[in-house]
Amino acid sequence: MVAAAPLTFALLSLPFVRAQTYSATYAPSSLPDQTEEGQSGTNKCGTSNHQDSMCQNVYMNGVDDFCFYAPPQPGANATIGDTERIEVSWCLKDGYGTRTIPPNTIQGAHFVQTPDYVQITGVGNLTQVNIPAGDSGGELDPHGADGNGNPIGGLVFSNAFTGQYVQVHEWTNYMSDTQFCFRACKDGANAPALCQHIYDEMGCAWNMPANYSSGVFERCEGDSGEPMGVYGTSTFSQGDPSTPPAHDPPASSACTTVPSIGVASLSGSSAPTSTGAPSGSASGSSRATSGSTGSAPSATGGSPSGAVSTFTSPGWTLQGLALFMTVLGGAWIAV
Ligand SMILES: *[C@@H]1O[C@H](CO)[C@@H](O)[C@H](O)[C@H]1NC(C)=O
Ligand SMILES: *[C@@H]1O[C@H](CO)[C@@H](O)[C@H](O)[C@H]1NC(C)=O
Ligand SMILES: *[C@@H]1O[C@H](CO)[C@@H](O)[C@H](O)[C@H]1NC(C)=O
Numbered sequence: 313m314v315a316a317a318p319l320t321f322a323l324l325s326l327p328f329v330r331a332q333t334y335s336a337t338y339a340p341s342s343l344p345d346q347t348e349e350g351q352s353g354t355n356k357c358g359t360s361n362h363q364d365s366m367c368q369n370v371y372m373n374g375v376d377d378f379c380f381y382a383p384p385q386p387g388a389n390a391t392i393g394d395t396e397r398i399e400v401s402w403c404l405k406d407g408y409g410t411r412t413i414p415p416n417t418i419q420g421a422h423f424v425q426t427p428d429y430v431q432i433t434g435v436g437n438l439t440q441v442n443i444p445a446g447d448s449g450g451e452l453d454p455h456g457a458d459g460n461g462n463p464i465g466g467l468v469f470s471n472a473f474t475g476q477y478v479q480v481h482e483w484t485n486y487m488s489d490t491q492f493c494f495r496a497c498k499d500g501a502n503a504p505a506l507c508q509h510i511y512d513e514m515g516c517a518w519n520m521p522a523n524y525s526s527g528v529f530e531r532c533e534g535d536s537g538e539p540m541g542v543y544g545t546s547t548f549s550q551g552d553p554s555t556p557p558a559h560d561p562p563a564s565s566a567c568t569t570v571p572s573i574g575v576a577s578l579s580g581s582s583a584p585t586s587t588g589a590p591s592g593s594a595s596g597s598s599r600a601t602s603g604s605t606g607s608a609p610s611a612t613g614g615s616p617s618g619a620v621s622t623f624t625s626p627g628w629t630l631q632g633l634a635l636f637m638t639v640l641g642g643a644w645i646a647v
Contacts, residue, residue, distance in 0.1 A: 334481045334499075340369065340469050341477075350458075351465030352398040353384070357409025367410040368463055370401050372470045372480070372496040375423035375531040376573040378432045379403035379410060380494050381452050381463060381485055382441035390442055392450035392487050399452060399463040402441045404573055414440045420526040421573060424534040424564055428502045430472045431495040431534075433522040438489050449488025451519075453509035454481065468496050482507035486516045493520040505539035511550050514540075521561040530569040537562030 338347065343355040353366035370379040381399035383390040392399070401410040404418070421434035439445050454461040454468075468480040480496040482503035493516035497503035511519055519540050523530075538559045541548040548556050 337479050337481075338467055339477065339479070340371075343369070343467070346465055347467060348460045348465040350397075350460060351463075353400050353463070353465065355465060355467055359407050359409055361403065361406045361408065361410055361412045363411050365400065365409060365411045367401050367408065368399070368466045369408065369410065370466065370468045370483075370485075370494070370496075371403060371405075371408055372430050372432065372468060372483075372494060373472055375421050375432070375529050376570060377403075377405050378421075378423065378494070379408070379413075380432075380441075380487060380492050381466065382438065382443055382487055384442070386442040386444070388444050390444055391447045392443065392452070393447075396450055396452055396462040397456065397464050399466070401466075411441075417441060418529075418573065420524065421529050422523040422525070423531040424522060425472055425531075426534045426536040426562065427498075428500070428506050428536040429495050429497040430470055431493070431520060431522065433493040433516060433520055433524050435491050435524055435526050438487065438492060443487060443489045445489050447489045449486055449491070449515065451509065451512035452485040452487065453507075454483060455509055470496050473498050484509045484519065486519065488515075491516050491524065493522070493524075495520055502536070505542070506536060508540040511540055511548075513550055514555075518558040521558045523561065523564075528569060529571070529573045530567050532564040532567035534564035535562040 336347065338344075338355070343357070345354050345356045347355050351368070353368040355367070355369055357365065357367035357369055366384065368381075370381065372378050379401045382402050383392070383395040384398060384400045401408070402413045403410045404413050406412060417438065417440040418434060418436040420436070421432060424431050424433075443449075452462045452466070454466065456462040456464065468483045469477045470480055471477045478499070481499055482497040483495060484507050485494040486492065495507055497507035508519075516524065521537070540559075541556075543556055
């Protein structure tokens with residue numbers, strides 16, 4: 313008991329001692345064309361999605377309102393490893409000026425909000441976002457070899473923490489042909505460790521232990537869990553002779569499922585259905601963070617396009633199970 317007070321004090325002091333500083337902070341409403349040298353795409357994206365968009369802004373707001381990075385072009389050589397510098401943003405919702413994740417791409421998605429980060433994990437047929445079949449994947453983060461991001465100029469925002477958009481400076485995203493995971497860490501002392509980006513060969517399950525089940529779209533509250541690769545006093549280095557197991561998934565609670573996740577209709581597709589609003593109505597959580605009620609990020613943008621259709625989770629079958637097993641067994645290739 314005697315030692316407890318000073319220890320607590322030391323831990324509480326940590327954020328002030330180790331606060332991160334970042335060279336630039338952007339707001340979605342006033343983004344420049346580009347933010348890093350050598351950028352292939354743009355940050356000034358407008359508010360209308362289109363499938364040749366080169367937008368590189370990701371929004372991580374909720375289970376029905378997230379984006380991830382994937383290749384701009386299809387092709388056998390468009391692996392994540394080969395295209396990491398030029399990935400573009402693909403979002404579930406219209407309104408961000410990105411590409412739209414095509415209907416029926418995402419087969420399961422689990423959004424969790426913890427004190428330190430928001431995270432989406434799931435499975436799908438990600439060949440529909442240009443990842444070549446058989447690509448066991450790679451890792452994307454804001455710390456490429458030359459100091460620029462992978463992709464160069466990628467910016468990540470969330471309105472889940474405060475209801476307002478904030479830029480997230482530390483994030484990590486793994487993509488393969490069948491699985492995705494994206495963690496966006498709230499700025500602060502814990503962000504670099506909880507969004508650690510050095511374990512690029514280890515894949516989603518090891519870096520972001522969580523629920524990857526197919527056939528479920530859910531949002532939960534959760535604990536922050538342990539930093540990747542840190543086991544008590546020892547820290548694993550990728551390539552060490554023995555690889556420690558993944559941490560246990562952190563506890564989660566207050567989960568609410570949504571029967572479907574909204575997908576903005578692609579241009580030329582049919583009129584929106586009315587089979588259920590993909591909006592915040594699905595959230596039973598006390599925390600008003602789903603972001604579904606958030607409007608488009610630009611100052612001029614109103615609510616996301618009214619032309620919203622939905623897809624529902626099909627009855628989950630052997631295909632989904634097989635996909636999940638494949639994912640579990642999948643190996644990851646260094647990028
Ligand atoms: C991919 O392959 C095609 C056809 O071989 C080639 O034209 C293209 O330049 C390649 N792209 C990249 C990024 O290597
Ligand atoms: C993934 O989607 C593509 C394009 O729609 C399709 O051809 C392919 O069969 C799908 N793969 C699986 C495993 O369902
Ligand atoms: C994942 O979530 C689904 C739906 O909430 C649940 O049925 C399943 O048990 C969870 N799996 C794990 C491993 O937690």
